[in-house]
Amino acid sequence: MTPRLSEAEFELFSQLINEHVGISFSRTKKGALQRKLTSRLSHLGFESYSAYYQYLVHDKKGGLELRQLINTITVDQTSFFRHAKQFEHLANIILPQIAAHKQTIKKLRIWSAGCSRGQEAYSVAMVVNEVFEGDASWDIKILASDIDTDALKFAYKGLYPVHGVEQVPLEYLNKYFTEGTGGEEGFYLAGEELRNNLLFRRLNFMDPEFPFKSPVDIIFCRNVMIYFDPEVKRKLIDNFFRVLERDGFLCLGASESLIGVDNRFSLVGHAIYQKKG
Ligand SMILES: C[S@@+](CC[C@H](N)C(=O)[O-])C[C@H]1O[C@@H](n2cnc3c(N)ncnc32)[C@H](O)[C@@H]1O
Known part of the structure; x- marks a missing residue:
């Protein structure tokens, strides 16, 4: 029988999670957190939330269980070419504009920040490949990051079931993926052309600084900040502003906005914001 999460226990866990990852559980139902905690409790054989909490905060394995808990609480819902209009804008306007501006430097940096299982980053890689046509004179890097190590492992593998690649245009699917055989039948594997620059x-977005040597041209941070409270969101946007190139772009999720939040960006369409130069 699973114990009930008391108000005091809920406060303790939600504070711990908020401090480490910025996710605000006060917005969601207590039941959702209880379900996620219960799965860790039964996995480790704890009978009370407080015993599990003590184990978490005095973790002798260097924070391994906290990572595991974080992997359990993060929402990894995503898909290829999610919010397709943004990818059209990327292909038709943003990338050609950057290609023209940077034709002497020939350096492009893109960050899929909160990449989950990788579909966003591979979608960006496909569009970049189409626009730059594999031009080797360009130094192109796409960083795909997430706090969830299970999602990252999945992303790195790049193996997606048939029903998961439905949003990939057939032409791109044939060009950039190989169909699995044997044990991987029914799956599609992202090819070298996509992985080369990834x-x-x-x-963790809660880290005080991000480890970038060069400014970033485009950041995708979509459907991530909706889980954060306003203060965490404000700090994150501030850090994005700092690492972005002059005139750089910040792409948010379809339901997210910077209007009334940060006036150092202008909206260019489809929840894409440009840093004011
Ligand atoms: C709903 S997914 C969004 C995936 C993708 N950007 C999209 O829009 O399809 C949110 C992702 O944000 C990640 N995330 C949440 N808190 C984070 C943090 N503090 N640092 C880094 N990533 C975080 C989660 O692990 C999850 O994979």
């Missing part, structure tokens, strides 16, 4: 890293 880097996968664990990165």
